[in-house]
Amino acid sequence: MPQELVEAKILDYGKLSQIYSDILYQEKYRQALRKLGSDAPPSNLLKNVGPFSNMRLGPLDIVDCGDIVKIPKINVLVKVDEKKGKPLYAIVDFSNGIKVYLGFEIEQPIVGIDIGIRHLFTIVAIIDSGKLYKVKFIGDKKMVDVFSKFLGDSQGLIYINKIKERSKKPVTEAVEFLEEIKPRIIAIEDLRLYDEKVGKGLRAIQEILEQELFKRGMKVRRLDPRNTSKICSRCGYKKGEVLGSIFVCPSCGYKADRDFNAAYNIALKCYYTC
Numbered sequence: 399m400p401q402e403l404v405e406a407k408i409l410d411y412g413k414l415s416q417i418y419s420d421i422l423y424q425e426k427y428r429q430a431l432r433k434l435g436s437d438a439p440p441s442n443l444l445k446n447v448g449p450f451s452n453m454r455l456g457p458l459d460i461v462d463c464g465d466i467v468k469i470p471k472i473n474v475l476v477k478v479d480e481k482k483g484k485p486l487y488a489i490v491d492f493s494n495g496i497k498v499y500l501g502f503e504i505e506q507p508i509v510g511i512d513i514g515i516r517h518l519f520t521i522v523a524i525i526d527s528g529k530l531y532k533v534k535f536i537g538d539k540k541m542v543d544v545f546s547k548f549l550g551d552s553q554g555l556i557y558i559n560k561i562k563e564r565s566k567k568p569v570t571e572a573v574e575f576l577e578e579i580k581p582r583i584i585a586i587e588d589l590r591l592y593d594e595k596v597g598k599g600l601r602a603i604q605e606i607l608e609q610e611l612f613k614r615g616m617k618v619r620r621l622d623p624r625n626t627s628k629i630c631s632r633c634g635y636k637k638g639e640v641l642g643s644i645f646v647c648p649s650c651g652y653k654a655d656r657d658f659n660a661a662y663n664i665a666l667k668c669y670y671t672c
C-alpha cells in the first residue's frame with residue numbers, strides 16, 4: 399500500500415535535542431578532519447537510537463494514544479492529525495532543524511485517464527470518496543503536427559505508424575508514474591466507441607498504453623468517454639461549457655482544464671461503478 403509522511407507537532411523533544419547536538423558535533427568533527435586531509439569513520443554517538451541515514455532517524459516504533467503519539471526509543475511525544483487515521487511509524491529529520499514525521503497508509507487510488515492530442519495523457523488519481531490525490535499531464539508538442547498530417551491524409555497509414563512511434567516515450571512516462579502511485583484500478587476511455595478518424599488515431603495511442611499496463615499486471619477498465627468533458631467534476635452539473643481548452647460550469651462557476659475535468663470524471667465514474 400502507498401504511504402505518506404506527515405509532519406507532526408512536537409510536544410516533548412525527549413532525547414532529540416541531545417541527538418541533534420551530537421549530529422552537529424560529528425559534522426564539525428568530519429569537516430575538521432577533511433581540512434587535514436583525513437576522512438576517519440564517524441563516532442558511535444548515535445549507535446543506540448536506531449537506524450540512521452541521510453540525516454534521518456527511523457523508521458521508529460510508536461505507541462498510539464489517540465491524538466498523541468509516543469516514540470519510546472527517544473522519549474518523544476507528538477500530536478497526530480486524527481483525520482489521517484492511525485500512524486504506522488515515525489521518522490525524525492535533522493536536515494533543517496528537528497522535525498518529526500508520522501507515516502500513514504494511503505488508500506490505493508483509482509485513476510482516470512483522458513487521452514487526447516494536446517495532452518496525450520491526463521492522469522487523475524483519487525482517494526477517500528473522490529478526493530484528488532495526484533495529477534499528471536503528459537504530452538508531446540510535435541504530436542499535434544503529426545495528427546494534423548494524419549487527419550489531412552486520405553489514407554493516413556504512414557502517420558499512424560508515426561503516432562505510435564512518438565507515443566512510446568510518453569507511454570513510458572505515464573506507466574512509470576502509475577507504478578509509483580500503485581493504483582487499485584485504472585479507468586481509460588473506450589475509444590472504440592468513436593468511428594471518426596481522430597478516434598482511430600487516439601486508439602493507436604491507447605493500445606500502446608494498455609499493452610504496457612497489462613504487462614505490469616495493472617487492472618484496466620474501459621469506460622464510455624462521452625460527455626465526460628461536459629460534466630462538472632466539482633458539482634456534477636451535466637451541461638458544462640467547453641471553451642477551447644477550458645471547462646466552465648454555469649452552475650457553480652468552476653473552471654478547469656478540459657482534459658483534467660474529463661479525467662477526473664472518468665476516475666469518479668470508476669470509483670462508483672467499477
